[in-house]
Amino acid sequence: MNNARPATVIILGGLRVGLPPLCRRAIPLHRPRVSPHTSASIPCRRQSTAPPATRPSGYTEIAQPPRRPTTQGRPKKNPPAGRLLKGPEDEGSAQEKINSITAHASTGRLYELLRIEASIGDFQKVEGYAECLMSKHKEAPNMRIYSALILANVNPLGSIASVTDYIRQLRADGFDLDNIACHDILKVLAVHPDYLLRSEILEYMQEKWLQLNEAGRHDLVAGYLRDNSFEMALDEVDHMKGEGITIRAWLYDMLIYALCKRGEFDEVLRVLEGRIADGDDNISTLLWNYLLDTSSAACHYELSTYVWKKRVQTSYISPPLGVHLNVLTAAARQGDTRLATDVFAKLSSRSIVFEPIHYELLVEAYVNAGDIDTALSVMCVMQESKLIPTARMTRSLLKYMGKDEDKLNEVFESLRSMAHYGKGVPTAALNVVIEGAIYQSNLEKAVEFYKTLHEICPSGANIDTFNELLRGCHYSKRKDLALLLASELLALGLKPDQLTYDRMLLVCTQEDDYEDALLYYREMRIMRVDPRNGTLLLLVKTMVKKGDGRVFAVVNDMEGRGGDIRANVNRIKIWIQRNWVGDKEVMERGLWGED
Structure with a gap:
């Protein structure tokens, strides 16, 4: 029989919480409470090593005398910084400190210390104080002790298994989870996520009409994030803000880091803007740098621009050179010339020697903004800086011209105007106009552009100029x-x-x-x-159709080459054998060396 429950949505203290379907039988979180005390004496500690027996849902255990909460096998406190293992002297010194505190502490003070140490996950002190309360102060096991033992699992070495063990023990001792214990479990789940236990706790709190406070809701969101349930986390944050709850800075940071790691930069920007709008602008420099680094690396223009204007323009942060290049790339793609020139200004203030890639991106920014004159002027400035523009820099111009003859003429006239006013137009700028004419299947216009080259470009034609014209001749x-x-x-x-x-x-x-x-x-x-391989194959096919025996010398040259062409020589020979139109004997001797 299938015991899985469908996904549900519950209202918990005005909070909408989505519960995923349960795929296994969970630990019962509510049982009829039995008498908390049946004996004034403190029972001996015992720890069962056998797994708990499976019982049908809704069962009721026979009341038993209260037991001391079992802590055997629990993880101990982390070793100090710089220590991988904790030696006997550490255990001894810690125990001596516990003994010195408990020697004169009152019962109330011990409960305070128990709660404090549990909140920071110090297992050893929590166990020591709990032991002192039950043995020296004759305190019977109670929910304050159980809650502290559960909460101590916020330690990175804690576990959900320990939490569920304590739930079993307190049930066996006749206790029910109270509001404090439920919130403690949610706090542990924020460190060690388990969506099944979280769902069961929320169901239990709804059934008992236990209210989830602000701290608990923060822990709930943190647990969602640790469980990669980003949609539920964002929905919960939106509900909290809608109810006027102030989101704490640590949760905002955790949410932003998690969304950045997933690449959800649109949501990051929305959360960030909402955070600042709520008056929380105390964001660490580390987080600002991380936001700019990750968003610019992903070329997310909106978030990169937002962080740049908020922190880089105001000189609050100074990102590394690689981040500058990433922001410049994002600006170039969007045609944001203001951002692109601002990046250039920041780089210039750091006495950076500009490289061709910087000019290339600046040209692309102006081209995408439709400012062709300024884009070509940047290429002229680059040449004046002893950096010769190459064909790579002109790809954005070629894309801009495309099949549009009017744009082709626009670029050419702009170059001619610059030459008229004495600017040194680089050859690469006119080469791309010739390339654009070839792309538009207009060889005659390309030749006309070439004839004006000596008037426009002081450096004259280069080999790239002729290669483009030869491509047009081929077409x-x-x-x-x-x-x-x-x-x-x-x-x-x-x-x-x-x-x-x-x-x-x-x-x-x-x-x-x-x-x-x-x-x-x-x-x-x-x-x-x-x-090139394609050119060589075309030559072979042309010669085979003519029955030209010189083709076999070309095939022999192929065998001496590396790469794909050599690997396909046998296939080429078979094709020649099938399509040969000349003397068959000549073909056999040429291919296989047969007499």
């Missing part, structure tokens, strides 16, 4: 223009790179007469430069 199948460009780049004294050769090879392979392609391929082999 437009303009071998004639590609050969002219190849002659011009040599006349300018530029050295072709691997991409230049590769694109010339692509252009020439598209023609029926691919002899020029083979010439470029031989030149690449002499220079020990390899074509």
